[in-house]
Amino acid sequence: MSHDHEHDHDHDHDHDRTVKPMVDEITDFEVLEIALRELCIEKGIFTAEEHRRFTEYAEQIGPTPAATLVARAWLDPDFAELARTEPMTASKEVGVDWMEPTGFGTPSDFTAFEILADTPTLHNVIVCALCSCYPRPILGNSPEWYRTPNYRRRMVRWPRQVLSEFGLSLPEGVDVRVQDSNQKHRYMVMPMRPAGTDGWSEEQLAEIITRDCLIGVALPKPGVTTNVIVDTRPAVHP
Template sequence: MHDGHDGHNTFPVSSKVSEFEILELAVRELAIEKGIFSAEDHRRFAEWADGVGPHGGSKLVAKAWSDPAFKEKLLTKGTEACKEVGIDWLQPTGTGTPSDYTFFYVLENTPKVHNVIVCTLCSCYPRPVLGMSPDWYRTPAYRRRMVNRPREVLAEFGLHLPDDVEVRVHDSNQKSRFMVMPMRPDGTEGWSEQELAEIVTRDTMIGVALPDPKVRVPVPAGEVHQ
């Protein structure tokens, strides 16, 4: 967001705004006006979200690749496994009862199954582990076409899968968030968790790319605390 607005007005100065951003901004303004949350609440959330990034997810995948016991826990009890890298998903969204929690599920890619995530209704996304969603993830074109023509969309990202690999598209919602665990690439035997985390990018955990041992993205060492 940009500076240059008064009170709780959070509309950006830039005139280049997508239809999704217009809707999101309008709903946000209405929520602030109705007292559902304050402008200060939104500011704190935005600062938190901007600072998260995909590092939590990268660390989860790297740890799972290195530790079979942790991998099993991550695949069966994702929200609990996240706590081991300092991420707590169990933050109530309403009364604080279990039905108000958002749960986190990790989808394992295999030689015969490739997973990809989308939110067809709006833009639900695993922000605590991947940070803010990319612009293209929120576009109506991605949301519609990934469900109807997943291989075509993946090819546009440069990901061409063999015909015998099944593509499974998972639709996020208010209560469930998903993340893809990509397959560990050959040639990474003996790598440390830190080195492995550097090849696990945001797009590999959405499912529109594969890890490349030759391309690394620096990941802060240590736990991720939210």
């Protein structure tokens, strides 16, 4: 009897150890997404096939259109002015229609879009302090760190420290402006053209304008064409 009891106890212990972590991995947002998706399909708002098609489309969007837009603005002052004053029109010039970004009948209500231009005395960075609002039609899906509370809460309070943790240390004469996205407004950063790029083509310039540059946690540099952050340090509370 005692042997059977011990066996059952061990079995239950193994069950708890192997099953419980799998349950904990499902977040409240994931449960909400599943419930909302299934309800929309049940009500006929969209079909499962349409959802699959849109998901595949969304996953392949990247920052290339935004990088092209900035590179073109660096080369063409008239286009740079268009990007600042009519960013949605400038977006169409690089193939992104904010009203119908998918190209197959899926409209977007993210119609308030602004391009934030850096200057020698001003550096812009974007965040969504509430959740994870992000200019997906032109930048693709947001990086995981952009959605974390650590980034969202600390960037608005200690922007210079958070930027330094990304490896970006700005001179004291440069002000940092943190732009908070919301449900209807989306932003992206237009960094300044770096030295050492004279005579470069639009394609060459676009290669160094990474996703992180367009968020504002990095600056474009000749030879740096990847979004992998290589110079970081652990977060330290002030």
